[in-house]
Amino acid sequence: MEKSIETIWKNGFLKEDSLVAPKVNNLYNQKSIHIIDKFKRMFKINLISIVFFSLGFLIVTYFLDLLITGIMFSIILMALVFINKKLLENLYKLDKGASCYEYLNKFNSWMSHQINLNKKFARYMYPMIFLSIVLGFWFHDAEGVYLGQRLVEELSYLIPNAPIYYGVPIILFLPFLAIFFLLYYFGGTIYKWDLNIVYGRVLKKLKTLLEEIETINTIK
């Protein structure tokens, strides 16, 4: 006669070794490896996206006659990719066999180094991007003359006595310099916002994980 499912269930668990629990000690190792793996994937995807974006932007600016912007923008982004690719290579060298606390701490050191380097870079990158946009529009063709030249002519007409430096009215330099230095000053902060938007969730998880490990170590 066929056994009922209740009987199979009861008899099945009567045998020895039916219910051997796995060890729990490896969980944090796996979790830390998983989170850092996720970060590596995101970081890599981000870099690839920047390469494609800069190439696309270069093509678009060519058709919009803003090639100077496109070229400068691409060079800046490629430098960013180059620096971060080197950083990523170092991240891959972290030893997964180390204890999770050690692994997470090493990752944290790498992260601090990465953030510091990118913050420094951002202070130059954002003003340079701004400069690339200004130059792109300055040399944009406006009915046979450069747009910048036309702007200077218009301004000279409106303010004939405006002091001039290298053929450009100083009044034009002021807003440019203000924005340029503001971007330099706030470059690091802008980078931190960007970092939080892209990696905020992963970094928060990592922080929780480290806090948990520290709590666990203090509980008796």
Added chain:
Amino acid sequence: MSNDFYQTSIAPFSGIIIKICRAYTDSQEDYEDYYQEVCLQIWRSRNNFKDKSSWSTWIYKITLNVCMTLLKKKKNNRNHFVSDTNIQEQISESSAFPDENLNILYDAIKKLSEIDRAIIMLYLEETPYQEIAKIIGTSANNIGVRVKRIKTKLKKILDGKID
């Protein structure tokens, strides 16, 4: 998680956790991950436990919630995430238990929907309908009807496979 907490509050109920985790996983690696995640969630939620329900019911709830959440995540990630750790040891044709009939029963249970799996596991653990209803969030009558249907389904799947 302290060893004391594990020994006093989780280990006595590890059987329940093992049985449920096995029903929601297809590989040894997943099973171990799910088990550990359940233990961690029990530890994390320990301060939210209220005496309204028993500790075992609390553990059932957490185990089922964790297993279903992880299974959903796994289904979502299956197509666009390839683990760079080791290749999983597949046990889809289950050999998790020493009893062959139990393995066949588990294979059949894994063919059920996630909720049906939870209901039948609780039923087989002799949990009263009223308590299953509380855990699942439905009425006891509904559970009675569902159990009958699930058993019929299981019998069909198992037809001729069990000695």
